[in-house]
Amino acid sequence: MTRRYAAHAGVSAELGPDGRTRLTRLRSDGPLALRETPDALYLVGAAAGPLGGDELTLDLEVGPGARLAVRSAASTLALPGAGESRLTVRAWVGAGGCLDFAPEPTVAAAGSRHRALAGIDLAEGAALRWREELILGRHGEQPGRHTGRLDVTVGGVPLLRHELCLDEEAAVRSGAVLGGATAVGSVLLAGPGLPVPRAHAGDGLAVLPLAGPGVLVTALAADSATLRRRLDEGEALARQAETGSAAGAGAVSSR
């Protein structure tokens, strides 16, 4: 018999009268433990997992003009259990606010069934940096089932709806989807003051200017270190075109 968590954590960041952001709400719950540090809010794994059956929700509210950076202390290891595990991250960013979400990778361990959903509503004039990295199994093992979906709207208009599903191996392993890659990831930069960068494609890396105000960097690799290096390279390329922009995602720290 395995334990199951139904946890709901949340944080609210607001701009104070002194021009600094303060956390007006910080609620940890179960495995979703949150720790405030001077440089970022950290997700600290307070339990193994997620395990099959876990239902985890994290709410991130960033008020107008406020800034919030979210990191994690370690990778997330999705493990088998009683059914499917689910992590839902919901975020709201007000005008002039900025959310920089870049946790460590998620590893889809053999036999796991995990669903990672992220829904982000940006107000007009809000900025976002959102990084996701997925490792297909621990060393030498077949990955579990994984579905990741990212939905981002700006002022109610869809900017990006992006899903990656590992359920159908013949499709995933094909020369159209992931090929032989065992690590896949993306960084979305969105917000005002982003001049349209040029599209770029190279070795396992693509920099894709979106139809709306944003750029998606996607990368594929054989290991997590190479994946991170490619995403960093892609992000640098995406930011090159931003030189001279005073505000927006260009001002978000890349670390």
Added chain:
Amino acid sequence: MDAGLLLLADSRLPAGAHAHSGGLEPAASAGAVTDVAGLTGFLRGRLATTGLVTAALAAAACAGGSGGWVRLDREADARTPSPAQRQASRAQGRSLLRAVRTAWPNAGLEALSAVAEAGPHHPIVLGATTAVAGGGPGEAAAIAAYGAVTGPASAAVRLLGLDPLAVHRALAGLAPHIDAVAVRAAGYATGDPADLPAASAPLLDLYAELHLHADLRLFES
């Protein structure tokens, strides 16, 4: 089967589909597809991602009527991060619109030209036309899913010199998967457009951009 819908699904419809390989040409150039087995995998991958997404958009455009086309066109943009693929989808949408306005003259289709300045995305035109030609969301999804696979397959015959009989044996083997994707896609036709599938194919995105800058190419995409 309705002959009008067969015409819409036919690659001989003069709608410019022959100019696009659905990412097969850059995949072949990169050495990712070299034989029938590699092609079969590529088609499975394309069907499960772009195929599902475009089939669902076509089904929704067919079911919803002209009032929903602008929203669906934006939803198509949000599901197509690659600028080269957005461009290819709108180019094919424009070509298809030109063909169907002549073949199926209907006042209901006129609103399509106002959907976006660069022309509507291909599945929006396909779904709208399917309705005019007497089909429903299921047929719109089936035609879209079928085209997502047959286009690159015939491009592979031309590019890699593959045996057309062997390629068609592979296509026949994929038929149940095409049907399954179409049924799944049609299931989203009347729901919230935000919930439409958004399956991505990172390699197809990468190849689409590489292809745009390739020196020598036979297909536009």
